[in-house]
Amino acid sequence: MESIASALLSFAYQLFQPGFWPGDWAWATSMAGALIGLFPVGTAVAVALMRKFTGNRYHGGALAALAVLGVVGVLLIPWFLATGVASVFRANFRGDSAGLSGAEVAALQQDYGVGPQDEYLGGGQNVYETLFYPSDGVFSYGLDLIGLVGLPVLILLAVMLMGRIALRRGPKWPGRLLWVPFVVFVFVCAGVEANTAVHLWLGFLPVTVLGVIPVAIVGPPSWSTIENSDRRPDSTPAKQEPPQQPVHVQTREPETPPPPPPPAKQYAPTSVAPAPEPPAELAAVPGPVPTPPGSSQQGSNRFRRVRRLGHGGFGTVWQAVDTQLGRTVALKIAHAPDTDTEERMQREARALAALSHPNCVRVYDLVEEPDGLALVMEYLEGQPLAEIVDNGGPLDDVAAGRLWATMASALAAAHSKGVLHRDIKPSNIIVDPQGVAHLIDFGIARSRGDSKLTATGMMVGTPDYVAPEAAAGAPASPASDAWQLAATVSYALTGQPPRGTRETPMAALMAAARAEAPTHLPRQSVHGRLLAASLDPQPRNRPTLNVVYREVEGWLSRAGTSPDGPVTKLVPRQQ
Structure with missing residues (x-):
């Protein structure tokens, strides 16, 4: 040990x-x-490099490797060298080179x-004796406390910071x-x-x-690496309910059991794989669509319209009453649909009908009304998020x-x-009277142009919130x-779209196409960093x-709450 230390x-x-x-020897x-301090730094760099390939996979070999790196690089090698240096000075003080x-x-x-x-570095009290059996005055003891306690505490904070940086985008406990x-x-x-310890800490700190x-x-590590490391077989977000086979399909045609649904479409972990129009096989997904176009229900008076909820280029949304089942529904009617629109709406209706999630609007039916093809969807009583933020901040x-x-x-x-x-x-996004948010209007923006400029120069979608x-x-x-x-969440925190507002939709569209950096992100929000990453061009x-x-749920858990609570409290709207 002394030979290596010397x-x-x-x-x-x-x-x-x-x-x-x-x-000079001090x-x-x-x-x-300082040279000894390179080993903890190298350990933190090695951990960061390891995570580039393993992500957040802290089990088995990865966890063992992390533990070995910490024990060897931060404890054993520095301890071996520091005690060796002290042993060399102690031997020189006794007359041994x-x-x-x-x-x-x-020179010593x-x-x-x-x-x-040689006496200054190798002949005095050790750290334990200096701290617990001081022999000098109060001033000298204060300096000893700074050098023997204050410096190691500062180094500890630096080591903890290196650990947090090396473990970014993942749990912090491995630090x-x-x-x-x-x-x-x-x-x-x-x-x-x-005295030797103080000088070692003085070099160790910077x-x-x-x-x-x-x-x-x-x-x-990249988000795709993290996604792969966190993924488990058939894993889904915590709130997603497992899709259920619709029972009524089997009861309608008992003599011919329906084929099993095709596997759910999976996207690449980086979420950049192009998503064309839903494939034709989605039309075969069993779903509660009992009255497709061409049935005897065409042009019926089954749905009594109460009031118009919205109107756009795709069509009109009505609050209506299903007179057969006696429930309130939302009727989304496409104006003058062509054959492609009808086929797309059928595929979309079947796919959404197979989707079961407490925060997604549900699709009940696909019918043909006198003025166009209509999706019959769940009616949600509440207020849009835009209205809540505009009125309540x-x-x-x-x-x-x-x-x-x-x-x-x-x-x-x-x-x-x-x-x-x-x-x-x-x-x-509709917030119901209990404060729970629901995502609505799936497919209203769908068109053959798929969020591109159309021949008339109009864009399907909302420029302030388009990627x-x-x-x-x-x-x-x-x-x-x-x-x-993410842009919608940023609006909820600031009251403005992330790129700010423009005088015209075309100006907003050009700003989006140029990938202008967001200028109105929340400054004090704990979600700021994740928002910035999610709004990357x-x-x-x-x-x-x-x-x-997982990131947001983890923060909510640490804050002592859960995602299941209300977004805000609302007073039911008077009819």
Whole structure:
């Protein structure tokens, strides 16, 4: 041990040996401390590099490797070298060169105002004796406390910071495998001479503080790596209910059992795979669509319209009463649909009918009304999020977190069925009287142009909340929905779209197509960093909706609440 430590000291002495108080060997000891400090820094860098490939997979070999790195790089090697340095100085004080050259031994005997350096570094009290059996005055004891307690505490904070940076985008508990070994290292160095320990800590501190830089340069693992590491077989977001086989399909045609539904469409983990129109096989998904176009229900008076809820380029939305079943529904009627529109609506109705999620609007039926093809959907009593924010002001972090988590869960469930929303915005989220948010208007923005400019120069969707790639003409994807949801959450926290408002829709569309950076993100919100990542102009850099759900749910849990609580309290609207 002494031979390795003496070689380390000789090398440090060659690198740094200023000839002033308290002596060249004292400062060489600080340089040795800086060299020892490289091992914890290298350990943190190694952890960050390992996570680039393993993500958050903290079990089995990955956890064992992390533990070995922490124990060896932060405890054993630094302890071995620090105690070796103290042993070399102690041996020189007793008259043994301990592997140093004659010139180095002679330099150790020089006095720079604190006595011979071999006595200063190797002949005094150790750390334990200095702290618990002080022999000097109060002022000297205060300096000892600063050097022997204050410096290690600062180094501990730097090691903890390196651990947090190395473990970004994941749970923080594995950081204990880095800083706990350092705490043990500090305690086991209690037998090192106090003056030697102070100089070792003086060199150790700046290296660990600067070590934050290379750890940050390595960067966190990609969101796709995290998604792959967190994924389990048949895993779904916490709030997603497992799809159920509709029982009524079998009772309608008992003589011919329906074929099993095709597997749910999966997107690439980076959520950038183009999502074309739902494939034709979705039309075969069993779903509660008992009266398709062409049946005897065409042109019937089954649905009595109460009031118009909305009107747009796609069609009109009505509040209506189903006279056969005696329930209130929302009737979304497409104006003058062509054959392609009818086929798309049938595929979409069947896919949405197979979707079961407490925060997604439900599809009951697909019928043909006298003025167009109509989706019969669940009617939700409540107010749009846009109206709530306009009238009551922005939401707080807890309410916005609940909104984000529930909507991310709902969208992930829709994506698993091959359904994209494409027009997520504050007016398409309804908050019911209990304060629970619901995602509505699936498919209202669907068209052959798929969120592109049409021949008439109008865009399907809302420019203030459209993702950059969709505004530039690329096909919509799950990442596009994730961007729109993040933009909606940002609006809920600030009262403004993330890119601000423009004078005309075309100006807003051009700003989106140029991928202008968001300028109205919440500054004080705990969700700021995740919002910035979710609004990245490159789809591959955005966290997936499953990752967003876990991140927000984790924060809500640490805040002592859950995603299931109300977004806000509402008074039921008077009819």
